[in-house]
Amino acid sequence: MQIGSVAIVGGTHGNEFTGAYLIKKWQKHPEILKKTSFQTLALLANPQAFQAGRRYIDRDLNRCFTLNDLQNPTLSAWEDKRAKELNQLLGPKGHPKFDFILDLHSTTANMGLTAILPGPDSFYLQLAAYLTSIEPALKVYQTLSQGEDSYYLESISERGFALEVGPVPQGTLHAGLFQQTEALVYAILDYIEKYNRGELTAANSPLTLYRHLKVVDYPRNQNGELEAMVHPQLQGRDYQELKKGDPLFITFEGETIYYEESETVWPVFINEAAYYEQGAAMCHTKKTEVYL
Amino acid sequence: MQIGSVAIVGGTHGNEFTGAYLIKKWQKHPEILKKTSFQTLALLANPQAFQAGRRYIDRDLNRCFTLNDLQNPTLSAWEDKRAKELNQLLGPKGHPKFDFILDLHSTTANMGLTAILPGPDSFYLQLAAYLTSIEPALKVYQTLSQGEDSYYLESISERGFALEVGPVPQGTLHAGLFQQTEALVYAILDYIEKYNRGELTAANSPLTLYRHLKVVDYPRNQNGELEAMVHPQLQGRDYQELKKGDPLFITFEGETIYYEESETVWPVFINEAAYYEQGAAMCHTKKTEVYL
Known part of the structure; x- marks a missing residue:
């Protein structure tokens, strides 16, 4: 068409x-x-x-x-x-x-x-x-x-x-x-x-595709208020590998929260301003090669 | 006191x-x-x-x-x-x-x-x-x-x-x-x-002071609409020397506008979001050493 x-x-x-x-x-x-x-x-x-x-x-x-x-x-x-x-x-x-x-x-x-x-x-x-x-x-x-x-x-x-x-x-x-x-x-x-x-x-x-897996929110208290920020070591690292044990967030008190899942992911939309209110600190994707 | x-x-x-x-x-x-x-x-x-x-x-x-x-x-x-x-x-x-x-x-x-x-x-x-x-x-x-x-x-x-x-x-x-x-x-x-x-x-x-000289607005048309952006070579260069002949803005059509004044200045607040509506693309300052 x-x-x-x-x-x-x-x-x-x-x-x-x-x-x-x-x-x-x-x-x-x-x-x-x-x-x-x-x-x-x-x-x-x-x-x-x-x-x-x-x-x-x-x-x-x-x-x-x-x-x-x-x-x-x-x-x-x-x-x-x-x-x-x-x-x-x-x-x-x-x-x-x-x-x-x-x-x-x-x-x-x-x-x-x-x-x-x-x-x-x-x-x-x-x-x-x-x-x-x-x-x-x-x-x-x-x-x-x-x-x-x-x-x-x-x-x-x-x-x-x-x-x-x-x-x-x-x-x-x-x-x-x-x-x-x-x-x-x-x-x-x-x-x-x-x-x-x-x-x-x-x-x-081959084409490299980043397929959406899920949305990951900030740690929040029971009133929905933020308790942590994107970790400085993750800030700006969209499309880069995030493995189990890598820093994910840091609390306002300075405590690091690590990525604990076994699946390696490639985050995108890390720290997008508009997503604070939508409950998203980042989206996790899976990097894939597609043969057309 | x-x-x-x-x-x-x-x-x-x-x-x-x-x-x-x-x-x-x-x-x-x-x-x-x-x-x-x-x-x-x-x-x-x-x-x-x-x-x-x-x-x-x-x-x-x-x-x-x-x-x-x-x-x-x-x-x-x-x-x-x-x-x-x-x-x-x-x-x-x-x-x-x-x-x-x-x-x-x-x-x-x-x-x-x-x-x-x-x-x-x-x-x-x-x-x-x-x-x-x-x-x-x-x-x-x-x-x-x-x-x-x-x-x-x-x-x-x-x-x-x-x-x-x-x-x-x-x-x-x-x-x-x-x-x-x-x-x-x-x-x-x-x-x-x-x-x-x-x-x-x-x-x-001595203390290094950046003294405010003036506010510099974006080039605008007669309706007040932007006609240019901060030049890529100036973006992010707050507190760095800007000399006559250096790129200042770039129009949407891709034409560079140069800094034409003879006085060397040190710009700050380059491309601050809140200042678009206030008529400021940056502020020019003069770098000075002050002996206390």
Whole structure:
């Protein structure tokens, strides 16, 4: 199936400036995104949160896109209303106007350039392999499939995924990451152009995938308050091996808490600011080689 | 004049977690702060903003402490009300209950450990010299004096200053910086104890001061929107020399903007998240040696 239309979305979280300012650039210079085999729209997903410099106004927009929620007329938070607008504009989910949605995010974790794939579909794996051949620093993180009714924005379309870049504090731009993200988006558009034209050859080198295992929360007291921080020896070590006996957290009193499980894991989203309230200090993944 | 009471304040900005969680630690373990010659209070300045994970609810609390504003009954924003409460608790400004206020801040800029001194008073210079003898990495930044009626929280007391630590994204804890800040606070309390007991000898080595020159904003269009980012070659280079011809900004289109002034400066607060809305990309300072 050809991809006739692509939506590039940024500012889904209003304080993730990298994507938001890329969108503003492309809205000012739409010719940059022009391709011959498909049309591209650049869209600021949550302008009100961007204006306020906050992740969201009432609730996380990137959790608002289940069919249930989109069809629920009683949900009236700002982000619920905005999700319905975006569903009209890009969707409706199930019969979308856009065949592919790319959602640009940033993180305070040291994740470099990361493609977050929603599932093991070979379309994504081929795309990821193409991108890593162009940008070897790109990491590929495969989240748990949410099944048929994902709550992510990109789930409006049949195909789509998120880019996650960091480390960059919320509410700031780091020019180096801005330019790396931009180059990666252009590579994705090139890929889709080649895909539409049948010009792609299947990748034959293995692809390194980091498959989601589980979310790990901070140690908390019975009121839900933090009792420890990410250990200095783990801070910034996203995508690096964490073995039994390695330092994981350190309490405010200075006591180290070690990783006690026997399974070696590769943590990501270590110390992501937005995840403190969501009960996540990091996500553990398993590093895997996939032969395409 | 002896210092009979010290208030250590954190979370004046609710998303600056380093200070806020240090305060929570000391509220749980007040014995840590016990000294013989003075009493110490640990206080979370803006609990509502901390709860919300935001710098402020309505307006920046650390701009609410002029006498004019404190005495103005018509100001009713959350932070204006909280400023009046804090003024009752710690002040009132002019005749304060607390002789010294230490206000703990954090920044997304690469400022390491910084003491921000409100003026050239020899008490501050001696204290700064003592602290740098214990923690050589400490930088000393002297802001422009605001004259008699400063809007900063610490101006409630006769004496006080702010610690600024970074880089750390808003809404996160970096354990290494948490522990360094903690050690610095204990050194300040030790100093006050020695000061009260007359046990101090005047510092005789020169002190390096970074004196505030001016605030430099991002290039913006006529609507006030950003047109450029901090240049990658300047990012993270707080307290390093910036000379005529060095890269300063880079536009979204990739054009470098150079520093064109003839005066060599030492920038600080480079790319601080909270200052985007305040019209500041960085502050320029002049590095000076002071002989005490």
